[in-house]
Amino acid sequence: MKTRGLFISVFNKNLYKNTKYDFLKVRITPLNIVSLASGFNGTAKVIDENIHKLNIIEELSDFKPDIVFLSFNTISYNYVKSLCNIIRNFDKNILIVLGGCHASSKPSETLRDTKADIVVVGEGESFIKEGNFKKQRGIVYSKPISNLDDLPMPKWDLIDVNDYDSSRLYAKNNPSCLLESSRGCPHRCYYCNKSVFGYKIRGKTVNRIIEDISSCMSYGFKEFSFADDFFNYNIKRAIDICKKINEMKINISWTLNNGMRVDNVNEELFRSLNKAGCYRTSFGIESGNQKVLDSINKGTKLDQIKNAVELCNKNNILTVGFFIIGLPEDNKETVRETIDFAKKLPLDYIRFSVFMPQVSTELWDLFKDRINKNVNYDDIRYLPNKQLYDHPNLEWNEILEFMDIAYNEFYLRPSYILRRLKTDIFNGYLIDDIKGFLGTKWR
Numbered sequence: 001m002k003t004r005g006l007f008i009s010v011f012n013k014n015l016y017k018n019t020k021y022d023f024l025k026v027r028i029t030p031l032n033i034v035s036l037a038s039g040f041n042g043t044a045k046v047i048d049e050n051i052h053k054l055n056i057i058e059e060l061s062d063f064k065p066d067i068v069f070l071s072f073n074t075i076s077y078n079y080v081k082s083l084c085n086i087i088r089n090f091d092k093n094i095l096i097v098l099g100g101c102h103a104s105s106k107p108s109e110t111l112r113d114t115k116a117d118i119v120v121v122g123e124g125e126s127f128i129k130e131g132n133f134k135k136q137r138g139i140v141y142s143k144p145i146s147n148l149d150d151l152p153m154p155k156w157d158l159i160d161v162n163d164y165d166s167s168r169l170y171a172k173n174n175p176s177c178l179l180e181s182s183r184g185c186p187h188r189c190y191y192c193n194k195s196v197f198g199y200k201i202r203g204k205t206v207n208r209i210i211e212d213i214s215s216c217m218s219y220g221f222k223e224f225s226f227a228d229d230f231f232n233y234n235i236k237r238a239i240d241i242c243k244k245i246n247e248m249k250i251n252i253s254w255t256l257n258n259g260m261r262v263d264n265v266n267e268e269l270f271r272s273l274n275k276a277g278c279y280r281t282s283f284g285i286e287s288g289n290q291k292v293l294d295s296i297n298k299g300t301k302l303d304q305i306k307n308a309v310e311l312c313n314k315n316n317i318l319t320v321g322f323f324i325i326g327l328p329e330d331n332k333e334t335v336r337e338t339i340d341f342a343k344k345l346p347l348d349y350i351r352f353s354v355f356m357p358q359v360s361t362e363l364w365d366l367f368k369d370r371i372n373k374n375v376n377y378d379d380i381r382y383l384p385n386k387q388l389y390d391h392p393n394l395e396w397n398e399i400l401e402f403m404d405i406a407y408n409e410f411y412l413r414p415s416y417i418l419r420r421l422k423t424d425i426f427n428g429y430l431i432d433d434i435k436g437f438l439g440t441k442w443r
């Protein structure tokens with residue numbers, strides 16, 4: 001009889017709680033768990049908690065899995081502990097396997113606290129491919145995948161494609177799908193957790209990427225977004241991907257939601273992206289003060305940021321700027337500079353987050369003694385509901401006030417509102433945008 005594997009993508013809705021973008025309906029296909037389940041040699045079932053409320057007892061009773069795989073992030077840690085406990089009490093013979101960013105960062109602690117059978121560190125697909133689960137126990141270091149073309153083609157019918165209908169502000173055409181063209185990033189930003197994909201960048205061949213796109217469309221997706229950390233690591237390759245997408249002669253829209261680096265761009269790249277249907281990209285800008293950027297080892301310059309955003313603008317690609325308030329070297333002046341910098345750039349959208357050091361990063365090591373004793377993993381979210389740490393230069397209230405100031409000053413400028421109205425009318429999002437505006441708590 002075939003082994004039965006239940007694959008659960010654990011999603012903590014609190015991640016966005018209280019943030020300005022809480023109103024946004026964003027449905028991101030769980031690429032990681034679909035990719036794992038697609039390579040599983042047995043009967044697989046996928047549950048995406050972002051879409052369906054998980055009733056674990058019902059799933060265990062109905063599907064009768066031999067193995068349960070859970071992929072989760074730090075904020076879901078305590079919830080995953082309780083799920084493991086329920087599974088263990090339901091049937092002690094079910095093999096519990098944990099993976100993802102948090103499990104890869106803190107494998108010993110995860111194994112000890114959850115009493116799972118296996119904690120996989122790294123890319124889970126090679127662990128799934130090897131298949132001899134029953135013989136393994138404890139922490140398993142999964143081999144990095146050197147040739148990404150070896151990854152299984154995602155079997156998108158493991159989820160209901162029609163569930164992935166997001167707000168028009170997130171996806172122009174629905175349903176939309178997450179794909180990946182590369183994994184890894186050679187940079188060493190001190191706040192970034194690299195425990196799953198690592199520093200070695202690996203790219204799929206252009207042909208395989210085109211196969212992924214054709215395949216997701218055959219399942220009914222109308223748009224896609226590349227999840228890559230560094231899509232433009234090789235400009236020529238990025239342009240080749242665009243050319244091939246053009247040759248497909250399909251009418252598909254796509255985005256680069258995880259972002260591109262600003263220090264490896266040129267005009268031809270943005271022209272090609274636009275021609276191939278890419279209509280929005282994000283940039284991890286983080287700060288508008290060069291010393292703060294250098295202190296987190298970002299490796300980018302303010303004029304490179306300006307150049308990249310302006311080139312996007314010129315080539316009709318919408319831009320999202322990600323910023324962080326409360327980085328260790330921040331003070332009142334640098335945060336003010338960051339807000340002013342955001343306003344000077346022709347960005348279409350911004351997202352400001354309160355700095356929270358992530359486990360297994362340089363900034364975690366630097367800040368861990370400043371983290372308040374009553375903070376636990378549940379509190380690591382974009383807008384925390386309690387004071388997380390004692391910042392060396394900023395009061396906690398000042399950090400929160402700056403968050404409000406950043407959003408209000410950026411989005412409520414008459415010049416911005418006018419520009420946004422024009423973009424909305426051009427793209428047909430006006431109604432959704434007005435709803436979003438009215439649904440946002442500006443103070």
Ligand code: SF4
Pocket residue numbers: 185186187188189192193229230261284
């Ligand atoms: S933040 Fe982005 S550029 Fe920096 S190390 Fe992480 S993935 Fe690379």
